Amino acid sequence: MSKVLCVDDNVDLVEVLTEMLTSLMFEPYTVLGGKECIDLLNGGSFKPDIILLDIMMSPMDGWTTLRNIRGDPRYDKIPVMMLTGKYPTMAEVNEYVTLFEGYLMKPFALGFLSSEINKVLSNVKKREEIIDDARSKGADELMLSDYRKLSSTGCLLSQFETIITDGTFTKEHFVELDERFENIVKELKEIKSIPE
């Protein structure tokens, strides 16, 4: 049974979510804030398969929590779905979109929750299999982590596009993205097991 960690400061919502997840055959865990989430992960004894993360929390909001999760190699591979009632700003999207798997808008029904979580879990499983295979064939770790980001969001290019249309695009951006993209594609082409 997949372990689902819910991070939200709304007690009622968290309670109902727990019931929903149980009825969907997941193993639900909850914390009421970002700090608590990080502390739990740091403890080392608990590793969820997926994290549902609310944005509007205080004192530590969802974005900061997300950065912290991604910042620690012990648990940075755990997929995160943002669970929230507010669309992010373009600036937030630019900054964080490579860091999360999905964006769940409240309210949602049972069936939706189930399908979205399962989608993510299966994508992640497939991705990790590809990465393991590539690693065994000698692929570089940094490049693999980029690939993970690339495939998790499919939006390296979109980020490119966003920054261009937003007008915040600079030459440095171009150079960086161009390099990363080229490297990834080049290496990936050499790993024959990765599908096109």
Place this chain on the structure above:
Amino acid sequence: MTKVLVVDDNPQNIYLLETILKSKGFDVASATNGAEALDSARIDPPDLIISDILMPVMDGFKLCRQWKIDGKLKHIPFIFYTAEYTDPKAEKFASDLGAERFVIKPQKPDELIRIIREVLDESMKNRAGPSDERSESDVEVLQVYNDVLFRKLENKVKELEADISERKKTERALRESEERFRKVFESGTVGIALYSPEIRILQINEGFCKMLGYVEGELVGKNMIDFTHEDYKDLTARSIERLRAGERFSDSVEKQYIRKDGSILWAMIKISTILDADGRIIFFIVFANDITEQKKLEEARKKALRQIESNLEQLATLNDEIRNPLAIIVARLSLEDRNRSTEQMIRAVQAIDSIVNRLDQGWAESAKVREFLERNNQISGREIT
């Protein structure tokens, strides 16, 4: 060498005659009135005298009278050379006085020389017996003399009057043109000022004074930079430099001035150079339009837009807050078995949700973001059922 005495109160006329006579080999002496002529001739008599009529101290007629009764001079030929009067009476009078010729100005140099040579020749022949007889008595002479003189004066006065009226016309035209300029200058709707090449204020109209909140007296002689807002001093200096360098003849800037009461004047300025014939700057001329109100409106509009954006962001946050309780309700309902009352509640929630979504649409950025997330499979179409 033959010596000629030229008598005229106008030095240019003397110079002209001198030049002509000298070029033909005559020796020339000159006098500016009759008395001077007599003095000079008595010391060193000429061979010929050419005289104007209207002169100060002693006029030509008096001179001729004196000349023709002077033992030393009476045989020397006397030519009247005058532009002032062409009345035949004057000519008769001149001849009665004993003048050899009465010549009207201006004459061609060659003609003048011809007359002079003719007169000199005649005088050579007539040296022996000049007529001392005068047909008229002294009184009659004086009468005719007065008459002629009077007519001469009359004409002179007429000339002067014509001169004066011409000048008056010119003066009036000039005054009218100045009036027109003054009307424009003082019209008040546009600020106008003249600066020296060192951008000191030479003249400034009331409109501009009012804009700045000063009276004219407080501004004339001052440097315009002193009234420019700190932030715009560089811009102004650069503009003046461009004009001084001759890069262009006029420049427009939007700038701020500090008014007398310390408040800010926003003005649209057009500054142009006025050059002399050598292309040097003699003035700067400045036209100023008060755009303070416009700028205030602009600021207000910007502020309003910022407010709207901030409101929409706040709205987005509120929407988030509304969605939480909705999520709880939906979650609860989805855990229940479906029946009529749960269906009703779900529909009610859907209605609220759609309103909240509409409010979100109003925030343009959210549409952009949703589009982006959908494209990248970050977000799927939601169902609440």
